[in-house]
Amino acid sequence: MMASTPHRERPYIFRKVKSDFIMAVTVAATLVTLTPLFLVLGYLLTKGAASVNWAFFTSLPKPVGETGGGMANAIVGTFEVVGLACLIGVPIGVGAGLYLAEHRGGQFAQAVRFAADVMMGIPSIVIGIFAYALVVRPMGGFSTMAGAIALAALMLPLVTRTTEEMVELVPHELREAALALGVPQWRTTLSVIVRTALSGIATGVILAVARISGETAPLLFTSFGNRFWSTSLSQPIATLTVQVYTYAISPFQDWQRQAWAGALVLTAIVLALELGVRWITGGTAKTAR
Amino acid sequence: METSVSEQVPVLGREARRSHARERLSGDRIFSLVTLGLAAVIVPLLAGLAVALTTASMPSIRKFGFSFLISSQWDPVTDLYGALPFIWGTAASSAIALVIAIPLSLGVALCLSEMAPVWLSRRLGFLVDLLAAIPSVVYGLWAIFVLGPWIRDHVEPLLATYLGFLPLFKGPKVAVGLLTAGVILSIMVIPYISSVCTDVFRAVPQTQREAAFALGATKWEMVRVAVLPYGLTGVTAAIILGLGRALGETIAVAMVIGNSPQISASLFRPAATLASVIANEFAEATTDMYVSALIELALVLLAVGVALNVIGRLLVAGVVQRRFDTRVG
Secondary structure, eight states, rough: OOOOOOGGGGHHHHHHHHHHHHHHHHHHHHHHHHHHHHHHHHIIIIHHHHHHHHHHHHHHHHOTTTBOOOOHHHHHHHHHHHHHHHHHHHHHHHHHHHHOOOOOOOHHHHHHHHHHHHHHHHHHHHHHHIIIIIIIIHHTTTTTTHHHHHHHHHHHHHHHHHHHHHHHHOHHHHHHHHHHOOOOOHHHHIIIIHHHHHHHHHHHHHHHHHHHHHGGGGTTTOHHHHHHSOOSTSSSOOOHHHHHHHHHTTTTTTHHHHHHHHHHHHHHHHHHHHHHHHTTTTSSSOOOO | OOOHHHTOOOSSHHHHHHHHHHHHHHHHHHHHHHHHHHHHHHHHHHHHHHHHHHHTTOOOOOOTTTTHHHHHOOTTTTTTEEEEHHHHHHHHHHHHHHHHHHHHHHHHHHHIIIIIOOOHHHHHHHHHHHHHHHHHHHHHHHIIIHHHHIIIIOOOOOHHHTTTSGGGGOOOOOSSSSSHHHHHHHHHHHHHHHHHHHHHTSSOOOOOOHHHHHTOOOHHHHIIIIIIIHHHHHHHHHHHHHHHHHHHOOOHHHHHHBOOOOOOOOOTTTTTOOHHHHHHHGGGOOOOHHHHHHHHHHHHHHHHHHHHHHHHHHHHHHHTTTSSSSOOO
8 A cells, every 4th residue: 555545645637547447457357268269169159160070070080191981989989988087976976965055064074175175276188197107008099988987087076066055055955854754864865955956966067077078188098099999998999089179280281270170079979068158057166176 | 873853852762762763773883984984094094105105116215315316327337326406406496486376376366356346356266276177188289389499489589589698598499398387387386376365365465455455555555565474374285285296297397398307507408307207217217216206206206296285285274264275256
């Protein structure tokens, strides 16, 4: 509080102009911040849309040097890896979240909560290396399963913490009412508490899915990539993110064109999940971080 | 788990009550054990992560010891590894990102919490959040083909002309390098920093603002005496968390930083970060020592990431209780 404090008797108009100026700068900062969003989306729409065609969705990648082909296997692969990750991550995450919500002050719950928070801050490439050491090395090769486990480990803390948060929002009276009617505790939790919090929990899961669908780093050394259809969980599998990454840094123009198409499809999937959830929940949902 | 409420159910007959109690007890037991078991996955998972990475990097730790962190040699041919170029690249790219992201994030947060009416603030906040939703690889793609060339053609000449006397802005102008990586990183961390800052500013009691206004403060003076000091800890935490994000960001950086393990003062030069070198070289690492050294880089990343995250969260927990981790509503 130096130059412009009121007792220095600066004319009000100066202080007012200064204030308005600074506040206008904050608005400008917001616009500058949002510019890349619109630029990225704009480029995706123009460059990506120009490159997307029917073959992109239906055919396999062509060998180096040949133009054409598509990312059919990568699109399916993304759904496969993410779906598997959900099968692992969602039950554990929701269960752990319920435990945390029911044992709020417990020491073990504190430890779990802390561990989940710490995990959220771990760079995703480190999780990828972990899955490599844990699954790929012992199994002797890259696999769909390894990629799914890496993504599951990424989504686990997110789902856990959102579930806990959502369950805690359920009014305590509901639980008390159920217990007063003689409903056992576990049924109270499942049919009253979880039911009430279900849309919130689902929102958290979908946001976590959106988040892991866009991950590339943890898949590089786990699910790796595949030019063909992957037919078993112990085989490597192509995913949209890794495919876009490989094509984007390649020197071939046709691959770069397809990278834009892949990026458009990928972004469309992720944004559809994010926007869909927000639309359903009235725009209030936010990603756990 | 026994509860006093359900113990006082008198209407059932003794038999019924007993079987009811047994069923309830076993149901509760099972349910409690299942959720406990699921919750118990997380702690060993985290511990396992640390143990697995440490074990896997043991050969490298044994061979190079502490000098791993201060040696600038990264040579797969002679199998000698030092992490310094990557520590430098990580620090420099994150620093650029923060220099750009901090003022912008503060601007966004002040605009959202102090300027915009609620309906607009919500929509703008949503758009800023969308920045965090766009996949990293998409940012990387955009940075390769749009941002990088633009920085080379427009930003770097400008910096070289006016600030060229600094070693930071000397050297050939290229599209891939520290500067491009730093700029794309800044775009990616702004939503994280600004959303924590917005929460922190919104948590400032309204009475503080009213008191400042009552003393005749203008809006900016109010922000300076009431909002900013109150939010200082939270803003620090937001920056630390943003730094944690920037350090670990992999793909977008790997795509535009140029991936060359060199230490140069020029921000126009290509470099490599801890995360980017792992992404680039891990799949082609041939010797065991090479793999081990790369995993040790991941271990360094893990240690720094966890430390920053814990500090940031402890700070932020005091300011915005329970709103940071999972914010809904």
